[in-house]
Amino acid sequence: MIEPRLKPGRFWLLTAAGMAALFGVWTIAALSGITSRTFLPTPWDVLMRLMQLSVQPFVGHVLHEHLLSSLQRFGLGFLLAVCVGIPLALLMAWFRWVDRLMSPLFETVRFIAPIAWVPFAALWFGTGIGGPVLIIFMGAFPPVLINTYRGAKHVDRKYIEAAQTLGAGSFRTMTQVLLPAAVPSIVAGLRISAGLGWQSLVGAELIVASSGVGYLMVKGQAAVSTATVMSGMIAIGAIGVLIDVSLRRAQQAIEARRGA
Amino acid sequence: MRVTTGSRNVFNTLGTVTAAIIVLLLVWHAATAGTGLVSPARFPAPLEVASALEQIAVEGYSNGRWHEHVLRSVLLVTMGFIFSSSIGVVLGLAMGASRKIEAFVNPIFLLLRPIPPLAWIPLAIVWLGLGDAAKIMVIFVAAFVPSVINSYTGVRQIEKPIFEAAAMLDVSGWRYWREVLIPGAMPSIFTGLRLSLQAAWTTLVAAELIGAIAGLGQILNQAAQDIFPAMIMVGMLSVALCGWLMTLALGWIEARATPWRAR
Numbered sequence: 001m002i003e004p005r006l007k008p009g010r011f012w013l014l015t016a017a018g019m020a021a022l023f024g025v026w027t028i029a030a031l032s033g034i035t036s037r038t039f040l041p042t043p044w045d046v047l048m049r050l051m052q053l054s055v056q057p058f059v060g061h062v063l064h065e066h067l068l069s070s071l072q073r074f075g076l077g078f079l080l081a082v083c084v085g086i087p088l089a090l091l092m093a094w095f096r097w098v099d100r101l102m103s104p105l106f107e108t109v110r111f112i113a114p115i116a117w118v119p120f121a122a123l124w125f126g127t128g129i130g131g132p133v134l135i136i137f138m139g140a141f142p143p144v145l146i147n148t149y150r151g152a153k154h155v156d157r158k159y160i161e162a163a164q165t166l167g168a169g170s171f172r173t174m175t176q177v178l179l180p181a182a183v184p185s186i187v188a189g190l191r192i193s194a195g196l197g198w199q200s201l202v203g204a205e206l207i208v209a210s211s212g213v214g215y216l217m218v219k220g221q222a223a224v225s226t227a228t229v230m231s232g233m234i235a236i237g238a239i240g241v242l243i244d245v246s247l248r249r250a251q252q253a254i255e256a257r258r259g260a
Numbered sequence: 261m262r263v264t265t266g267s268r269n270v271f272n273t274l275g276t277v278t279a280a281i282i283v284l285l286l287v288w289h290a291a292t293a294g295t296g297l298v299s300p301a302r303f304p305a306p307l308e309v310a311s312a313l314e315q316i317a318v319e320g321y322s323n324g325r326w327h328e329h330v331l332r333s334v335l336l337v338t339m340g341f342i343f344s345s346s347i348g349v350v351l352g353l354a355m356g357a358s359r360k361i362e363a364f365v366n367p368i369f370l371l372l373r374p375i376p377p378l379a380w381i382p383l384a385i386v387w388l389g390l391g392d393a394a395k396i397m398v399i400f401v402a403a404f405v406p407s408v409i410n411s412y413t414g415v416r417q418i419e420k421p422i423f424e425a426a427a428m429l430d431v432s433g434w435r436y437w438r439e440v441l442i443p444g445a446m447p448s449i450f451t452g453l454r455l456s457l458q459a460a461w462t463t464l465v466a467a468e469l470i471g472a473i474a475g476l477g478q479i480l481n482q483a484a485q486d487i488f489p490a491m492i493m494v495g496m497l498s499v500a501l502c503g504w505l506m507t508l509a510l511g512w513i514e515a516r517a518t519p520w521r522a523r
Contacts (some may be wrong), residue, residue, distance in 0.1 A: 017364060018364040018368055100280060113462040113466075113499055116477075203378040229382045229386055
């Protein structure tokens, strides 16, 4: 039998112990002098570096400017994935020939890791904005397409038949029957997409970019400044959580409105 | 009308898939080599890709022949994945089974989980350089989190009557793990392993792209520097093929590990 829940006191005690163990081991390892502090900084050093980065420019920009340029790329790539993915998925769900034509292509492309597009991104766009956007697109596109397609395929046939009896053409069936019915599934897909897109962006910026958090980390790496690299990791994690939380809010709001 | 019927449908699908691939190849050929609509400096023609594949398979490219690059990447991923996910699954099961372990470990996870695996690459390079050690570190991180989380939720999703039956039959100790927890969590464990494998593979390719001596990511990196689009394509298709084959292999193992599940 799974044990009953712990009492709040014990739970928080163990939680605190877990955190203390993590930060304790880290601090002791950093202070023990096995390696230099630049190589393994203490948690405190990382925090100070994070503060410093947000006032003092590093590789041309302060932290929030790097974040802003990352977010801009992310927004563009994500938007593009949504604008292409949803209509294409509706077409695939409605017209069988589109499905048969696109499915094999999509299945092949899906198995290519988004990051493997980096060489083509560099070849086509140089270090411009197009490269990272392409890679985010490749990361964010599959979940949007798959979820929209599944949602549209699971529409109750009665609704489609009713709409057609009432004289709705293909376009109106897709936009007024399939699309609304697929919304919960689409929103779930968007959350996965945003997560994958954000991850791909980080990867892209490590290789093809001249600003952004990923670029900041690469430069930190080149300068063997572990604290800078870790500050980048913290910033990336925090923004990732923020994106996910806001999309979850949106998802809950939509579900509440639909009475689900 | 959309009617799906047993075996005829399989041949039907197979036929259309083949047709779609042929159409795709023809369109690709026509757009690149045929009409020159897409410049060969931007996107390679199918025949160029074939000759690039021949070049790398016979003469070698970027410090090795094709099978050497593939073997290196696949071996690294397989080793890192097995190492990481076996620790991850055990930890996840322990977290699922014990509230105390859960309370102790979970906050550490909540902190580390939002950091994407790719973001560990610069840290791995600072600490361990460009060799295999850094690759194993990033594969470990990438594969660890999904296997822990899914094993943990797997245990928590086991239905109550199963625990009650186990308690009634006085199953405990090693038998409790082997006959209750592990089989009960198995479907979820495999979901986690699949995610782990994908994350490990993507992360390795990215790490090799940033710096490596050999491997599929290194082919991509070298081809990008040489501005050799056909070889880039060969690298990408190889990444996709290996990822697909490894996922298939894992599915095969899953089918054998959970024979009671109807397929």
